[in-house]
Amino acid sequence: MRPPPGTTIPYGADSLFIAEQLCQFARTNLVVSGANFDEHSPLAAAGIDSFSLVEVLLFAERTFGVTVPESHWTHENLRTLAALGHCIAELAGYNPRPEPRL
Secondary structure (H helix, E strand, O other): OOOOOOOOOOOOOOHHHHHHHHHHHHHHHOOOOOOOOOOOOOOOOOOOOHHHHHHHHHHHHHHHOOOOOHHHOOOOOOOOHHHHHHHHHHHOOOOOOOOOOO
16 A cells, blocks of 8 residues: 555555654653553653653654644543554554554
């Protein structure tokens, strides 16, 4: 499936690719250096507050061309970056990999 017009997600990307990009952004800009953090880490436990979450959402919009509407700002979608990656992939029209349950 090709990405919808206006998105900048590379062809063949999936929710895992998106989550990895979000995680790299968070590690570089939001998470304390040396913290044990990956795409499955709870965002609240990593110290990512509502202001930081807005930065992640803006990064996603700039990077992938996908706006996450407020109707998708649910606890389930914003629990981890893997969950957010899954949400963004769905909004972009991909059939994302299911998020593994830990």
